[in-house]
Amino acid sequence: MKTSQGEIKRGHSALSLSTGEIGDLLRKHELRVSILGLGRIGLPTAAVFAEAGARVTGIDVDARVVNQTNAGESRLTDEPGLAPVIKRNVKEGRLSATLKPETVLPDSDFIIICVPTPVDQTKSPDYTAIKAVAHTVGKSLGRGSIVIVESTVGPGVVENTVGPILESESGMKVGVDFGLASCPERSDPGTIMKNMHSVPRIMGCSDAHAGDLVATLYREGLGVEVVKVSSPKTANAVKLTENLFRDVNIALANEFALLYEKFGIDTVEVINACATKYNFVPHYPGAGVGGPCLPSNSYYLIMEGLKVGNIPYLIRLAREVNDRMPDHMVELTSEALNEIGKTVSGARIAVLGIAYKPEVKDIQLTPIEHIIDRLREMHAIVEVYDPMFVGDKVMGLVVHKSVEDAVRGANCVIIGTAHSEFKKIDLSSLAKMTADRAAIVDGRGVFEPADAKRAGFAFRGVGRVASPD
Numbered sequence: 001m002k003t004s005q006g007e008i009k010r011g012h013s014a015l016s017l018s019t020g021e022i023g024d025l026l027r028k029h030e031l032r033v034s035i036l037g038l039g040r041i042g043l044p045t046a047a048v049f050a051e052a053g054a055r056v057t058g059i060d061v062d063a064r065v066v067n068q069t070n071a072g073e074s075r076l077t078d079e080p081g082l083a084p085v086i087k088r089n090v091k092e093g094r095l096s097a098t099l100k101p102e103t104v105l106p107d108s109d110f111i112i113i114c115v116p117t118p119v120d121q122t123k124s125p126d127y128t129a130i131k132a133v134a135h136t137v138g139k140s141l142g143r144g145s146i147v148i149v150e151s152t153v154g155p156g157v158v159e160n161t162v163g164p165i166l167e168s169e170s171g172m173k174v175g176v177d178f179g180l181a182s183c184p185e186r187s188d189p190g191t192i193m194k195n196m197h198s199v200p201r202i203m204g205c206s207d208a209h210a211g212d213l214v215a216t217l218y219r220e221g222l223g224v225e226v227v228k229v230s231s232p233k234t235a236n237a238v239k240l241t242e243n244l245f246r247d248v249n250i251a252l253a254n255e256f257a258l259l260y261e262k263f264g265i266d267t268v269e270v271i272n273a274c275a276t277k278y279n280f281v282p283h284y285p286g287a288g289v290g291g292p293c294l295p296s297n298s299y300y301l302i303m304e305g306l307k308v309g310n311i312p313y314l315i316r317l318a319r320e321v322n323d324r325m326p327d328h329m330v331e332l333t334s335e336a337l338n339e340i341g342k343t344v345s346g347a348r349i350a351v352l353g354i355a356y357k358p359e360v361k362d363i364q365l366t367p368i369e370h371i372i373d374r375l376r377e378m379h380a381i382v383e384v385y386d387p388m389f390v391g392d393k394v395m396g397l398v399v400h401k402s403v404e405d406a407v408r409g410a411n412c413v414i415i416g417t418a419h420s421e422f423k424k425i426d427l428s429s430l431a432k433m434t435a436d437r438a439a440i441v442d443g444r445g446v447f448e449p450a451d452a453k454r455a456g457f458a459f460r461g462v463g464r465v466a467s468p469d
Contacts, residue, residue, distance in 0.1 A: 012109075012144075013109075013142065013143060013144020013145065014109040014110060014144055014145055014146045014179070014210075014213060015144040015145075015146065015178070015179060015209065015210060015213070016144055017109075017213060019212050019213060019215075019216040022213060022216040022217055022220055023216070023220045025109075026052055026053040026054055026220055026221065027053055028053075029053050029054070029055055029094060030055070031053070031054045031055065031109055031110075031217075032054070032055050032057075032104075032107055032108050032109045032110075033046075033049050033054045033055070033056045033057075033108065033109065033110045033111075033112065033217075034056070034057050034058075034059060034101070034104050034105055034108040034110070034111045034112070035049075035056060035057070035058045035059065035112045035114055036059045036060075036101065036111070036112070036113050036114060036115060036133050036136070036137070037059070037060060037113065037114040037115040037116070037129075037133070037151075038058045038059075038060040038062075038065050038066075038069060038097060038114075039114065039115075039116065040076065040189060040192070040292070040362070041114045041150060041185045041187060041192070042058065042060075042112075042114030042115075042150075043058065043069070043074070043075075043076060043082070043086070044076070044079060044082055044187070044192045044193055044196060045112060045114055045150065045185075045196070046058040046069075046095060046097075047082060047085040047086050047089060047095065047193075048085065048193070048196050048197070048221065048222060049221050049222075050085075050089035050094040050095035051085050051088075051089055051094075052220065052221040052222070053094070053221075054094065054221065055094055056089075056094060056095050056096075057096055057097065057098055057104040057108075058095070058096070058097040058098075059097070059098055059099075059100075059101045059104070059105075060097060060099070061099065063099060065097070066097040066098060066099050067097075069086065069090070069095070069096070069097035070090065070096055070097050071090075072086055072087040072090035072091060073086065073087070074086045074087075077361065078189070078190060078359060078360050078361045078362075078388060079189075079190065079192050079193060080190075080191075080193065080194075081193040081194070082192070082193055085193070101136050101137070101140060102139070102140045105136075105137060105140035105141060105142065105145075106140050106141075106142040107142060108142065108145055109145060109146070110145070110146050110147075110148060110214070110217055111137055111141075111145055111146070111147045111148065112148045112150055113130065113133055113134075113137070113147065113148065113149045113150060113151055113162075114150045114151060114185070115129040115130055115133050115151055116129055116151070116292065117129065117130055117151050117152055117153055117296075117300075118292065118296055119295075119296040119299045123299050124299065124303060125153075125154060125296070125299055125300050125303050127153065127157065127161065130149070130151055130153065130157075130161075130162065131161065131162075131165060134161070134162045134165035134166055134169075135165055135169055137166060137169075138165055138166040138167070138168065138169025138170045139169045139170070141166060141169070141170040141172065141178060142178075143172060143177050143178065144177070144178065145178050145179070146178065146179035146180070146181065146210050146213060146214060147162075147166060147178065147179065147180050147181070148181045148182070148183050148214060149162060149180075149181070149182045149183070149184075149232070150183055150184060150185045151184075151185075152184055152185070152236070152239055152240070152243075152293065152297060152300070153182075153236055153300060154236065154240070154300035154301060154303055154304040155233040155234070155236045155237045155240070155301070155304055156233045156236075156304060157233075157236065157300075157304075158180065158182045158232035158233065158236065159180075159206075159231070159232055159233055162180070163180050163206070166178070166180065174206050175206040175207045175210070179205060179206055179207065179209075179210030179211075179213070179214070180205070180206040180210075180232065181203055181204065181205035181206065181210060181211060181214045181232060181235075182203070182204050182205075182232035182233075182235040182236055183201055183202065183203040183204075183214060183218060183235065184202060184235055184236060184238070184239035186199045186200075186201065186202070186239070186242075187199065189291070189357065189360045189362060190357065190358075190359050190360045196222055196224075197222055197223055197224065198224065199224065200224055200225040200226065200227055201218045201222070201224055201225075201226050201227070202226075202227050202229060202235045202238045202239065203215055203218065203226055203227070203228055203229070203235055204228070204229045204230060204231045204232040204233070204234045204235035204236075205228075205231075205232065206232070211228055214226075215228055239297075240297050240300060240301050243293050243294055243297045244297060244298060244301065244315055244318075246283070246294060247289060247294045247297070247298060247315075247318055247319065247322065248314065248315060248318040249281065249283040250283050250284075250285075250286070250289055250294075250318075250322060251317075251318035251319070251321040251322050252283065252318075253267070253271065253283045253284055253285040253463075254285045254286070254321050254322060254325055254462070254463075255321060256270070256271075256285065256463065257285035257462050257463025258328065258463075260463055261462075261463060261464070261465075261466070264465055265465070266449070266463070266464055266465050267284075267285055267462075267463030267464070268284065268285075268445055268463060268464065271283075271284060284445060284463075285325075285462045285463040286325065286443055286444055286445070286462055287325055287326060287329045287367050287368065287371065287416060287443025287444065287462060288322060288323070288325040288326045288329070288367025288368075288370070288371075288443075289322045289325075289367065290356025290357070290363075290364065290365045290366040290367050290368075291356045291357060291362070291364055291365060291366075292364045292365065294322075295319070295322070295323075295365045296365070298312075298315050298316065298318070298319040299319075301315060302315065302316055325367060325462070326367040326368075326370040326371045326374070327370075327374070328462065329367075329371050329414070329441065329443050329462070330344075330371060330374045330375065330378075332441050332460040332461070332462070333349065333371075333375065333412060333414060333439075333441045333460070335460055335466070336412060336439035336440070336441050336458045336459065336460040336466075337411060337412055337439055337458075339439065339458040340411070340437050340438065340439055340458050342411050342412075342439075344375060344378040344379070344380050345378055345379040345380065346379060346380070346381070347380050347381065347411040347412055348380075348381045348383065348409055348410045348411050348412075348435070349375055349380045349381065349382050349383070349410060349411065349412045349413075349414060350382075350383045350384070350385065350406040350407040350410040350412070350413045350414070350434075351368065351371070351372060351382060351383070351384045351385075351406075351414045351416050352384075352385055352386070352403060352406065352407075352413060352414065352415050352416060352417070352419075352422055353368065353385075353386050353415060353416035353417025353418070353419055353422065353444070354366060354368045354369070354372075354384055354386045354389065354394060354395065354399070354416055354417065355386055355388050355389070355417050355419075356368075356417075357417070358417055358418045358419050358420065359388070359419060359420065360388065361388040361389065363389075363394060363395075366416075367416075368416040368417070369395055371414070371416065371443075372384070372395055372397070373395075382397065383397070383400060383405075383406045383407075383410065384397050384399050384400065384406060385399060385400040385401075385402065385403055385405065385406035385407075386399055386417065386419070387419055387421050388419075403421070403422075403425065403430075403433075404433055407430065407433045407434055408433055408434075409433075409434065409435055410433075410434045410435060410438055411434070411435050411438055411439065412438060412439040412440070412441060413430070413434065413438065413439070413440050413441070413457075414440075414441045414443065415440070415441070415442045415443055415444050415446045415447070416443055416444070417444060418444035418445070418446050422446050423446055425446075425447075427440075427447065427451055427452055427454075427455035427457070428455050430455065431455045431456050431457065437456060437457075437458070438457055438458070439457060439458040439459070439460070440452050440457045440458070440459050440460070440461075441459075441460045441461065442459070442460070442461035442462070442464065443461070443462055445461065445462075445464075447459075447461070449461060449464050449465050449466075
């Protein structure tokens, strides 16, 4: 039924539905979904479920985010395809945002948690936000609703932390009065809209019926395969395993790079040759690993391992290797400057790329920040350019408007991010913009060492042959 304001009042509970009714309610625009956290994952999630027909309310603590969403605008300008979906669904009344969760949670069929779960200064998981949201949800939780945790957490956190908070605040029982599932996001920044409609989702739930309903929601709403696993903790283990597989293999590539640099062997050449074998999965060395996931996910598993008396040594060591790579970049910079008769102190250094990954406006845990901090501590004059941050003040520096502005008169050019713009740079032209003889330190395999030398640069790169003959 509808209220005088025209809003649909929930006449059912999610747990009372059959799987067939989920699709029907989506098509009738009568399925109510609340998304807590309108960040990198939450905002696209809200948009795609609204596009599928759900009546979606995004909940955030930032009034600017709420107002911008209600205006039909996307603040994630680096996510292709998101802006028009938000605009269309706000206009059609299926998507809105609020600062007041208590006004929408009691009538929500599905409540999806998409808040950040970073690590603190001691490398311990910081679950402050997810605990706070669990308290908020528990206080307004309607009987029969299903809570879904998309945030990345350690195995057992959903069952042992989120669930008990929800029960305590609501006075209800998980698996009886409400459902609790984990369906970790599996999207890659910069391609989130594409990923949401193509990458299978992993889902573990408190009970079979609620799990069937959650699987149907994602299958019908996103059009993707849903892989059901035995429990929320198993779903969280899947998310961590796939990310840590990458982190450990990147660390192995970095280990090869550090060793092969000493041998005068090009690591990229080695890896590319290895990739011709059917069972080799190529990973490449670099200046370090950034973003909200890989630098922190290891510590979720390490913490849970410590609780049961099993330390994942290899995972911990891999993270230490990757964490050391920014310092290695500083070492390479010093070597390259020495080759042209300079030292870091007093050198003008242009850093091209500060985002943690190409074409994404995001500097979460970017290794480039550590590189810049170290260089400034060593009294270098640092200039930065990144096409995603033109004109912004980031890391205490104003980002130049162009490559030319950043590198003019530079003694050294550091490649921190493999933006597509940098791959198009003509090295001969670049040499005319820098100082008489300059150095290039490539942290992302953008340039070939021989090409840099032909253009007159002293060259260093992670895992590359230094200024080859």
